[in-house]
Structure formats: C-alpha cells, structure tokens
Amino acid sequence: MAERKHSSALTRKLTAFIALSPEELSWIAELESKRTTIKRGREITEEGQSNHNAYVLQEGWAQTYKVMPDGGRQIIGFPIPGDCVGLRSVLLWTSDHSFSAVTDAVVSSVPGTRMLELFREFPRLGAAFLWAASRDEAMVVEHLVNIGRRNALERTAHFFMELAERLMLVGLATETEFKCPLNQYVIADALGLSAIHVNRVLRELRELDLLTVKTGKVIIHDLPGLRKLSGYRSVNGRSTPSIAKS
Amino acid sequence: MAERKHSSALTRKLTAFIALSPEELSWIAELESKRTTIKRGREITEEGQSNHNAYVLQEGWAQTYKVMPDGGRQIIGFPIPGDCVGLRSVLLWTSDHSFSAVTDAVVSSVPGTRMLELFREFPRLGAAFLWAASRDEAMVVEHLVNIGRRNALERTAHFFMELAERLMLVGLATETEFKCPLNQYVIADALGLSAIHVNRVLRELRELDLLTVKTGKVIIHDLPGLRKLSGYRSVNGRSTPSIAKS
DNA sequence: CCCTGCCGCTGATCTATGTTAGCCCGGACA
DNA sequence: TGTCCGGGCTAACATAGATCAGCGGCAGGG
Secondary structure: OOOOOOOOHHHHHHHOOOOOOHHHHHHHHHHHHOEEEEOOOOEEEOOOOOOOEEEEEEEOOEEEEEEOOOOOEEEEEOOOOOOEEOHHHHHHOOOOOEEEEOOOEEEEEEEHHHHHHHHHHOHHHHHHHHHHHHHHHHHHHHHHHHHHHOOHHHHHHHHHHHHHHHHHHOOOEOOOEEEEOOOHHHHHHHHOOOHHHHHHHHHHHHHOOOEEEEOEEEEEOOHHHHHHHHOOOOOOOOOOOOOOOO | OOOOOOOOHHHHHHHOOOOOOHHHHHHHHHHHHOEEEEOOOOEEEOOOOOOOEEEEEEEOOEEEEEEOOOOOEEEEEOOOOOOEEOHHHHHHOOOOOEEEEOOOEEEEEEEHHHHHHHHHHOHHHHHHHHHHHHHHHHHHHHHHHHHHHOOHHHHHHHHHHHHHHHHHHOOOEOOOEEEEOOOHHHHHHHHOOOHHHHHHHHHHHHHOOOEEEEOEEEEEOOHHHHHHHHOOOOOOOOOOOOOOOO
C-alpha cells in the first residue's frame, strides 16, 4: 500500500504514528547502521545479564521467550523485521527474557545507553516508541487470552490467523499462504502445549480442511472457517491517532 | 523509602524514572484532577467503543480483561493505585479490553485527545510513560508465562507472590499478610482455571501450610516454601536507568 | 422474620491434554 | 553407500483440570 521509499522497516513503522524530522530520521538510521548477522538458533541475550542492548530485527525470524527452572520454556512472541526487542530490558534495567534467531537473521544492536540518550535528545521519539511498545503489548495480551481461555484447536487456529495478518501487513503473506519456519516444537512452546498435541491439532485442522502446516509453509484453505473457529477478530482500523500536527 | 511529599500516586511513580519539571508536574496534576467514584462491579470501558479515555486509578482495586464470545473472560491484570489504564487504547485507536472496578474505586479519566496533546506539548513525558508501559508489559509477560507453563498449584502460588510483592512496594502488604478483595471466581478468570479448581488448589495450599486465602485477606505462612514451589523470582533491583541528567 | 443471592466448599464423573515409547522419511555427511 | 539426526507422525496410557450437581453460611433487603 504505502509507497515504500527505501527506508528501514523501523522508521517506516514509526512514521506511521508520528512525522519524524530529518534529524530524527538520520539518528535512527545511524542507530540501525551497525548490523550483525546471526545464525539460526543463536541466542542473543540471556536472561539475567545486566548490561543491556536493544535490538532491531532487520531480516529473518526471531523468538523471545522465558525459560523455566525445569527446562521448559514459554515463547512470548515472534518479532518480525522492524520490531524492536529488548527495549523493555533497557528501560527496566533488568533483562527479563531471552531472544534468539529462528532462521538466520540480521539485527542492529543498540547499546542501552545510546537508546536512553536518544530519548533525552529527541523526546518526541519517546512517544513514538511508546506507541510501538503499545502495539507489542497488545500482542502479548492477545497471546495471554489465547492461552488462558481457548482450547488447543481454537488456540492454534487463532495463532496462525494472527501470524498471517501480521505477515500480510508486511507483504509476507497472501490470503492463502505464507512461509513459516516454525516447527511443531516451537509452536508448542509458544502455545503452552506439548509438541505431540500440536501435532494432533495440526492434523485435525488439516482434516477439517481449514489449514495445512508443512515445514516452511502454511496454506490456508478456509479463512472464514478459521475465523469462526478461533473467534479471531482482526485488529484493523486506522491504528494511528497521529500526534503530529501535520 | 522515598519521602513521599503529598503528590499523586502517578507522579510519584513517574518521577522514579525521570525528574519532572514543575510545569510538567502541574499538567499531570491537572489531568488527574477530575476524579470520579465508581461502585464495585461497574464497568468503565467496554471493548469496541471507539472514543477513548485513559484512566488513572487513584484508589481501590480494578481489573482489566477481555471477554470471549462464549461469555468466558480472561483477566489481564489488576491495576492498583497509580496505574494507568487504557493508554494503549488511546494510542492504538481501538479499545482492546475492558476495565472494571473490583472494589469501590476512584479514578481520574483523561480524554484520549488530552493525552495526545500532552505528549505533543511535553515530549519528555512520552519517555516517562514508555517506561511505565514497559513495567506493565513485563507484568503481562510474567502472567503469560505463568498461565502457559505452570500447573494450577504453582500458578496460583506464583500469582499471590507477585501480588504480595506489588502491594508491598506500595505499603499495602507485609511479609505475612495483605488485604485482597478477590473472590475465587475472579482468581479463576485471572489464572485461566475454573473456579472449582481454584477452590481445590487454595485448599491444597492451605493444607501445605503455605498460604491461606480468606475473603478479603491473604495470609502467608511460608514465604520460602511458596517461592520454591512457584519458582518465583523477585523483580527487584533498581528499576530506573534514569534518563534525567540531574 | 424470612427470602434471596453471593460465595465458599465438596464429591463424582468426564475429557482434553500430557507422557512414554516408538516408527518413518529425507537430507547432511563420512 | 550407509549412518545419523531432526522433524513429522502415531498409538496406548496416565492425569490434571473441567463440568455437573449440589450443600451450607452469611449478609442485605423487603
């Protein structure tokens, strides 16, 4: 939709909320300039460190999660390009989750102190990041409701609906299919289920002619059916009140 | 700890992160000036409205939640005095959850537009609210992990540990007890369990001499035991990197 | 005073999901 | 070419937690 000038995913996202000055834009660009490639599976932050970076995901899939004492883990979310990870840790001065690459990925890492400087120098960016953080929080809340109050079938369906919609917004999905590198173990850790049960549920979704999940690819057979089953409500509508005067 | 001058709970919270100018303080004070009392059980925002207010809880207990199509609901959190509710809805331009009073409560309501003006006039407050929002998000994440990866007993124990710690920070709990107006149905909706099962679990916690939950009051018998059972990790440490120069 | 409704509490049963223990296939690698 | 490994897949069995049905106490209101 929006004509995408050649700009980073992050600035494209933020400008949806607030018009950024050239100076602000160039600072952000500089923050993002230091890019690193990370191999799939690599963990980027561990819980409990105390000197923090923030990361902007540029390419690839990642996951944020917490590990339990018994070795299990709960995946919080799957950042996609343009998403910011670890800002919370910077602000709260305590790393409360881990972050790793699901596929090979490219990230820019920003020292926490730089991030705080940025807010000092360009306070308007505080509001912009607040808006972005609110979107993230809304996603976590949705995830919470999904796990707390839906059974495995609805839950899984809902999960893929949400994923599809997010990816569509970035042009990475169509109405009928999208690429998806998540295996059943990862899906299980995200949905609070066992991998075995995920397998059963995926089979059932397939048998109901709703959704087929193969390695690397998801095919949507019956969108209205899925929507009905999962109680999914799209989060559309203009999502930008726009605090910029003009 | 901090000598509390007579200031609102909200400003006390925000100044923990950033030093506010007198002008900023007075604006916030004005925002908070319009107070309303709401009766217990009253719902303040419904999902799906489209003209939004933000609320600052001043006194009493509240709950934020989503209702499911089948009538069930998932409680997201229990704001306590000083917490801001509905900011997300204002920023995202879509009310994604409901909010109601658990006890009689006092709130200040702030029209969304005022809130946005505030960020335009005093951009530094954007960073301050971003910090506050990060704290909220961390709580939701913790809640997500709790529901996704702990069984009913651990989950319930963890829930009360967290509650106790939050209330202690505001001086509303001691190491051994605190007032708590939540009944078993509400606890169930928060933990993603049935009320019946909550009852059983509370009985078990009592029989294990860990925790007694009575109407209106929670008594902690064995803090280390609870901590061990629930895998609770305190979220202490200075939680303020402080972006203010001085 | 009795009625009503809320809340805590319980036992019996049912079911969704976890656990254990595998098989099979395809791709990477020696 | 064979072996190893990750991942999808399955069946049999175990169990945590939901559901159903109901009791009793207590506070508020007519």
